[in-house]
Amino acid sequence: MSEAMPNVPQAQNSSDNGGSELAISADHLVRNFGNFTAVGDVSFQVKRGEIFGFLGPNGSGKTTVIKMLTGLLPLTGGSAMVQGLDVRTHPEEVRERIGYMSQKFSLYDDLTVAENLQFYGRVYSLSPDQLKKRMNEIIELNGLGPYMDRQAAKLSGGWKQRLALGCAMLHEPKLLFLDEPTAGIDPVARRQLWDLLFELSGHGITFFVTTHYMDEAERCSHVAYIYYGKLIADGTPNSLRELPEINPPGTMRIEISTPEVTRALRFARQIPNIRSATIFGQSIHALVDDHLDLEGVRERLLKEGIAVAEIRPLAPSLEDVFVELTYKHQELQEASRA
């Protein structure tokens, strides 16, 4: 990617957002559909320049939250400030200042790349000069130059996504909502997109990204996990990994590398002091009591004819975090129901 980026606005010297440090401030958001509560009392804050990863299972309320923050859905309760504006009273102004890319990329298939860009330029009332300048900047950023006259339908998934992102940021929004931007595109395009996001975020653009990929969540500077309308995790990946719920006192996490993971798992689960264990590729991740004798585990498995290459301590992954928090949340719910 090019080094000179005159196109990207500097967050520090932007003056139109009241100087607030926060790109998004969601305060006790509630959204009901009839009797069904899609979003129940969700609060979080996103600082300027953050890449905010918003995770959760399908149907857990991710898209509903996006719709509320973009002014498409009225709030049943709570309030939300986006780019310093109250979405309930200024939805039009909010839409001027944000970009949105849906998971379907939502392009006009029968129009060319240039025509798609021009259309959004007109939608945001860019002058012809501004439009030309912005199009050049975006081409430089995403490399769409050679495809300008190609119909969007004939682009591959990765290029479609770059075009959609280009359309969403044509009007220089400082906050972009990306709803599953990497669903269904190849790994190279996925990597390139994230490189682009980091670069833009370095220039003060805030990203609100939903994803199902845990490795993408790890790349975010701020992660939240929504589980059926409730926010059950919110923080930096590292702070989440260090939560006491994830690391109960007197426990640690270990990784056991072995060629025979399936058999090893069966025996590992019988060892006292191993609280839980699960397979990760060619290894087993386990939550164990911290006084567990690791050499003893190795010998025990060897006795069953299972060679162990390595046993080492492991930091919890975000997936571990979300799994653990989901269990905790379910237990709490069942307890409150009983």
Place this chain on the structure above:
Amino acid sequence: MRDIFRGFGAVFFKEALHIRRDAGTLFFSLTMPLMQMFLLGFGVDTNIRRVPTVMYNADGRRESRELIDRFVNSDTFSILRYAQSDGEMNDLIVAGKARVGIKIPVDYSDRLLHQMSAQVLVLIDGSDSSIAATAINVSNAIGLDESLRRALKDRDFMAVEMRPKMLFNPDSRSPNFFLPGLTAIMLLNVTTFLTAFSIVREKERGTLEQLFVTPVRPFGLLLGKLLPYLCVGFFELCLILTFMRFIFRVPIHGSLILLAILSLPYLFAALSLGILISSKAASQAEAMQLAFLPILPSVFFSGYIFPRETIPAIFRPLSYMIPATYFINITRGVILRGATLRHLWADGLALCAIGTLLLVIAARRFQNKVISA
């Protein structure tokens, strides 16, 4: 003010591109109505002529043969067969081969010669009401005429003679009657379908959702969608009128400019209807079905085929809600009767009102949809 139409220019320009890109659809939707026009213009004749008739002449003498000649000369009846019995006559009617059966009784000539009233039985298949009505009228007229002729024998003039003069369509040509009305139906077809599809396509692709996250406002979006298809509809109207005038030789008595101006509110109403349909339909298949809904009422309750005077009172309000009702009055008025704005302004106003109402409802539905989806 500019704000509530935000995005109009962008959408208009983009929509024009879509239309140009998809030349196949455009061509198809422009030529389909012309084909319908050829079918109806050449293939349909509303004048009832040569109704197949079975004749059972039980008498057979000169007087009865004179009566048969009168039936044949009327050009309304065409004798399919001479039956030899009541049964044979009935069979042909039941089988649908003959629409009318005429039986001249054995004593027809005798009774006439003895100055008595002679009765002729005319059986009419009532399954087609317009044929039946014509058959009744013409056979009554023949009977009356024959009676008069016999009563007047020595006097050579009638006391009262009617001289009907048919205005506007003196030869009662069917294309003159059909094509101006068909214009309204064909325009409705094209415009409603095209707009409904163009919006539903955006729903399916997800681009509509995308647009709602931009500053584009519902009226800007809808008018931007509507106007390009207004141009298409107007072009279609010009095509239809050209064909009507030069291929079907329907004379245009009034002002073409007036017709063009009054077609705009009609197209506006039809397009708004398409938009309303698209606000309801989630897929193109659903839009297709919904777009067919207004067509039948527009054919049957607008006066296009059946005179509006025959519509039962409870359905009369329905006919006033159908845009085609007003536009058919406008096309027939301008083309056949040479009507001017003085005669037609109310129809134009009604169309403007219907169009605006439909568009406002559609815009509201879109606004609500965004908010509740």
